[in-house]
Amino acid sequence: MTKETSPVPAPMTATDAPNVPIHLRPARSDDVPALVGLLLRLKRLNEEFDPLLKVRADAEARATALLTQDLADPKALVLAAEGIGADKDRVVGIVRAHLRERLFYTPENEGVILDIYLLPLYRRHGVGEYLLRETVQALKARGAGIVTAEFPAHNEIATKFYGKRGFRAVTLVHAKSL
Numbered sequence: 066m067t068k069e070t071s072p073v074p075a076p077m078t079a080t081d082a083p084n085v086p087i088h089l090r091p092a093r094s095d096d097v098p099a100l101v102g103l104l105l106r107l108k109r110l111n112e113e114f115d116p117l118l119k120v121r122a123d124a125e126a127r128a129t130a131l132l133t134q135d136l137a138d139p140k141a142l143v144l145a146a147e148g149i150g151a152d153k154d155r156v157v158g159i160v161r162a163h164l165r166e167r168l169f170y171t172p173e174n175e176g177v178i179l180d181i182y183l184l185p186l187y188r189r190h191g192v193g194e195y196l197l198r199e200t201v202q203a204l205k206a207r208g209a210g211i212v213t214a215e216f217p218a219h220n221e222i223a224t225k226f227y228g229k230r231g232f233r234a235v236t237l238v239h240a241k242s243l
């Protein structure tokens with residue numbers, strides 16, 4: 066378990082999707098500060114799993130630049146999950162994905178899920194599965210013939226989450242400090 070242990074969630078009800086206590090929409094530029102906060106929480110969580118993923122001092126500025134760039138990039142997909150009830154209009158989750166060409170393999174177009182994060186209160190209610198389903202559909206609609214997910218090898222949440230949904234390791238990145 067990590068510092069991010071989920072508290073017992075309050076009862077939630079559905080909005081626009083059955084049994085899903087969030088409203089998912091494309092991210093906008095005014096979401097950037099909230100999305101940066103979520104992205105940094107994810108990177109700090111990854112640091113807990115692996116000391117080789119130590120978060121940089123300027124990570125906030127880098128995240129702001131990255132998200133701003135993604136929002137202007139037709140090959141990038143950034144989704145914002147808004148809460149409901151007391152959390153209405155508050156961004157409680159993020160998905161960031163890119164469309165990428167596979168130079169040597171077929172299918173040629175790959176949708177890569179780079180970041181997926183939900184505030185702890187919203188987890189383990191099937192919201193992640195809904196985010197994944199909607200993201201895969203959006204990537205497929207933009208031409209992806211295969212979907213991949215990049216996440217740290219020691220992030221147990223991601224390993225279980227994707228493994229349960231039929232994802233398996235294709236490429237491994239091994240690292241050594243110098």
Ligand SMILES: CC(C)(COP(=O)(O)OP(=O)(O)OC[C@H]1O[C@@H](n2cnc3c(N)ncnc32)[C@H](O)[C@@H]1OP(=O)(O)O)[C@@H](O)C(=O)NCCC(=O)NCCS
Pocket residue numbers: 107110179180181182183184187188189190191192193194195215216217220221222223225226227229
């Ligand atoms: C990954 C994430 C978006 C999934 O969202 P979710 O709403 O919790 O997912 P769902 O409810 O649809 O699915 C739950 C499944 O995810 C996995 N999972 C979620 N939280 C987990 C945890 N703390 N430990 C282990 N597995 C976990 C399990 O497979 C779980 O199935 P189970 O309840 O039968 O064990 C969310 O847990 C999250 O934001 N985690 C922290 C960020 C992260 O690690 N992101 C992935 C790396 S990029």
